[in-house]
Amino acid sequence: MATPSGKTWVGVKLSLDKKRAFPLTFEKIRSWKIEPIFVEVFNKELMLPRSGANPSLENKKVLLIGCGSVGSEIAHKLGSAGIGRIDIVDPDKFSTSNLYRHTLNGNMTDWPKALAVAFQLQEKFPWLKVNSYYNSLLDYRKSDILSAYDLVVIAIGAPTHERLFHDYLVKSGVKVPVIYNWLEGYGIGGHAVLDIPGQPGCLRCAYVEPNTGIRGLASNLNFIEPNQNVVKNYAGCGEMFIPYGAISSTQTALIAVDLAVGYLEGKLTESTKVSWKGDSLDAKHEGLNLTPRYQIFTSSLKKHPLRHPLCDVCQPKEFITYQSKCGKRLYLPQTLNQKLCTYRQQEPESVESAGLLIGYYNQKDEVLIDTFTTPKASDHRTRTTFKLESHSHQAEIEKAYTISDQLLGYVGTWHTHPENIPHPSNPDKTDWRTHEEDNHDRPLFFIVVGIKTTSVYTLEKGNVIELSIVPK
Ligand SMILES: [Zn+2]
Ligand SMILES: [Zn+2]
Known part of the structure; x- marks a missing residue:
C-alpha cells in the first residue's frame, strides 16, 4: 500500500468457524473474523x-x-x-x-x-x-x-x-x-x-x-x-x-x-x-x-x-628561486607564480590585488612559499591602492598555522601594480617597514606583480633590497 511516507505493509488474518471459499464481496466477509497481524519487513531497501x-x-x-x-x-x-x-x-x-x-x-x-x-x-x-x-x-x-x-x-x-x-x-x-x-x-x-x-x-x-x-x-x-x-x-x-x-x-x-x-x-x-x-x-x-x-x-x-609543503613525492617540484645579495632566498613554486600572474592589472580598469604570503622557513634566511591569501570582498581596492581587511586574511594564516602543526605562517605580502615593471612606492616601503618591525626575528618577503614582470623585495635594517632570480 502506498502512503506519503513510502510503502506501508499491512497484515490481516481472516478466519471463520467453517470451511468457506475466500470472501470476495463485502457482504460475504461480514461473518468472518478479522485480526491484525504484526508485519516485520525483512527487505534491504527498508532495513x-x-x-x-x-x-x-x-x-x-x-x-x-x-x-x-x-x-x-x-x-x-x-x-x-x-x-x-x-x-x-x-x-x-x-x-x-x-x-x-x-x-x-x-x-x-x-x-x-x-x-x-x-x-x-x-x-x-x-x-x-x-x-x-x-x-x-x-x-x-x-x-x-x-x-x-x-x-x-x-x-x-x-x-x-x-x-x-x-x-x-x-x-x-x-x-x-x-x-x-x-x-x-x-x-x-x-x-x-x-x-x-x-x-x-x-x-x-x-x-x-x-x-x-x-x-x-x-x-x-x-x-x-x-x-x-x-x-x-x-x-x-x-x-x-x-x-x-x-x-x-x-x-x-x-x-x-x-x-x-x-x-x-x-x-x-x-x-x-x-x-x-x-x-x-x-x-x-x-x-x-x-x-x-x-x-x-x-x-x-x-x-x-594531509599535504606537507616539503613532501618530495606529491608537492611542487618546479620553483623560481629569488636571492638577495645578503643571501636571503625565496622559493616560489611555478604553479603559485602562474596564479599570481592571473591578478596582473592588464586592463585599464583593473584594480590592485593583494594578499598575505604563507610559507615555511627552510633555514633561517630561506622561505618556501606554500600559498597566499587572495583579495576578499571586504578589501578596499582602486586602480593604484589597496587596503586589506586584515581579519579574514589573518584567519587564513592562523588556519594554515594550526593544520600544519605550526609549520606554516606569515612570511610577507604580495600586491599588484598597474605598471609594466613594478617599483615599490613610498607607502609600500613604509608599510613593509612596519611589517618588519612587528616580525624582527625573521626575514619577510614582499612580492610586487607588475603587468609584465614580478619583483621580490626584502628588508635589511630598514632598507628595501630587491632579490634577483637565480638562474637554473
Ligand atoms: Zn606527499
Ligand atoms: Zn605598491
Missing part, C-alpha cells in the same frame, strides 16, 4: 536506512588489509555503514593474546583471522558480500587486483611495509585511494590518513621530518618520540607487545572508518589526516618522551589536509 546504513554504498568494494584489533573493528564498522563488498586479508591466525581487544570470540582461536572475521560479518550483515584471503600487504602490489576496488584500508601497523606499498602505488600509477592507520602505545593516540591519488597529500607527507624536511622513518603525526623502547615483554611469553587497550584500537578504527565512509560517500575529496590524542599519564610513567606535536595538538578527530 539498511532504518538501521543506520547508507544504501548508496551498496555498490562499493573495499579491500581491508589487516584484521587485528584495529582491522576487525574497521571491518565491523565498514559493514554497518552499508558497504556492499569487503574483501579481508590477513596472514595470521587468531590467538588468545588478542582476545580482549579483538571482535572475535574465544572459540575462534587458531582460525585464520580474515576467515573468522568474514564469517562474523556474514552472520551480522545479511546483504554484505565478504571474501577472505590468507595473504600479506606486500602480496597486493598488483595493479589489476587493486584497481578493482573503490578503496583500500590498511590496518597492519607496520610503517615499513606501508611505505613499500605506497612506493609501488606511486611507481605503478594505480589510482586507488588508500587509508593507512596506526596507533601508538600507552593510550597516547592514533592516526589515520586518506591518500587519494592525483590529489595533493600522500602517505609520504606524513613521514617528512619536521626539522630537516627530509623523509624520515617515523611519522610526523606521532605523539611519542622515535627511537625509544615502547615495547614490553610480558613474563612467560617470548613475544614483544606495544601496550594498548581496546579503547585505543577502537578509537583508531573509528577515525579510519570515518575517513573511509566520508570518501565513499563523496564528502571527502582531498587527501586527509586525522588523529586522536589521549592522556599522557601512562607514557610519562614509562619515562617516554613525547613529540612537540603532542604538546601543541588540539584537533582530535578533526580532518585536516
Whole structure:
C-alpha cells in the first residue's frame, strides 16, 4: 500500500468457524473474523536506512588489509555503514593474546583471522558480500587486483611495509585511494590518513621530518618520540607487545572508518589526516618522551589536509628561486607564480590585488612559499591602492598555522601594480617597514606583480633590497 511516507505493509488474518471459499464481496466477509497481524519487513531497501546504513554504498568494494584489533573493528564498522563488498586479508591466525581487544570470540582461536572475521560479518550483515584471503600487504602490489576496488584500508601497523606499498602505488600509477592507520602505545593516540591519488597529500607527507624536511622513518603525526623502547615483554611469553587497550584500537578504527565512509560517500575529496590524542599519564610513567606535536595538538578527530609543503613525492617540484645579495632566498613554486600572474592589472580598469604570503622557513634566511591569501570582498581596492581587511586574511594564516602543526605562517605580502615593471612606492616601503618591525626575528618577503614582470623585495635594517632570480 502506498502512503506519503513510502510503502506501508499491512497484515490481516481472516478466519471463520467453517470451511468457506475466500470472501470476495463485502457482504460475504461480514461473518468472518478479522485480526491484525504484526508485519516485520525483512527487505534491504527498508532495513539498511532504518538501521543506520547508507544504501548508496551498496555498490562499493573495499579491500581491508589487516584484521587485528584495529582491522576487525574497521571491518565491523565498514559493514554497518552499508558497504556492499569487503574483501579481508590477513596472514595470521587468531590467538588468545588478542582476545580482549579483538571482535572475535574465544572459540575462534587458531582460525585464520580474515576467515573468522568474514564469517562474523556474514552472520551480522545479511546483504554484505565478504571474501577472505590468507595473504600479506606486500602480496597486493598488483595493479589489476587493486584497481578493482573503490578503496583500500590498511590496518597492519607496520610503517615499513606501508611505505613499500605506497612506493609501488606511486611507481605503478594505480589510482586507488588508500587509508593507512596506526596507533601508538600507552593510550597516547592514533592516526589515520586518506591518500587519494592525483590529489595533493600522500602517505609520504606524513613521514617528512619536521626539522630537516627530509623523509624520515617515523611519522610526523606521532605523539611519542622515535627511537625509544615502547615495547614490553610480558613474563612467560617470548613475544614483544606495544601496550594498548581496546579503547585505543577502537578509537583508531573509528577515525579510519570515518575517513573511509566520508570518501565513499563523496564528502571527502582531498587527501586527509586525522588523529586522536589521549592522556599522557601512562607514557610519562614509562619515562617516554613525547613529540612537540603532542604538546601543541588540539584537533582530535578533526580532518585536516594531509599535504606537507616539503613532501618530495606529491608537492611542487618546479620553483623560481629569488636571492638577495645578503643571501636571503625565496622559493616560489611555478604553479603559485602562474596564479599570481592571473591578478596582473592588464586592463585599464583593473584594480590592485593583494594578499598575505604563507610559507615555511627552510633555514633561517630561506622561505618556501606554500600559498597566499587572495583579495576578499571586504578589501578596499582602486586602480593604484589597496587596503586589506586584515581579519579574514589573518584567519587564513592562523588556519594554515594550526593544520600544519605550526609549520606554516606569515612570511610577507604580495600586491599588484598597474605598471609594466613594478617599483615599490613610498607607502609600500613604509608599510613593509612596519611589517618588519612587528616580525624582527625573521626575514619577510614582499612580492610586487607588475603587468609584465614580478619583483621580490626584502628588508635589511630598514632598507628595501630587491632579490634577483637565480638562474637554473
Ligand atoms: Zn606527499
Ligand atoms: Zn605598491
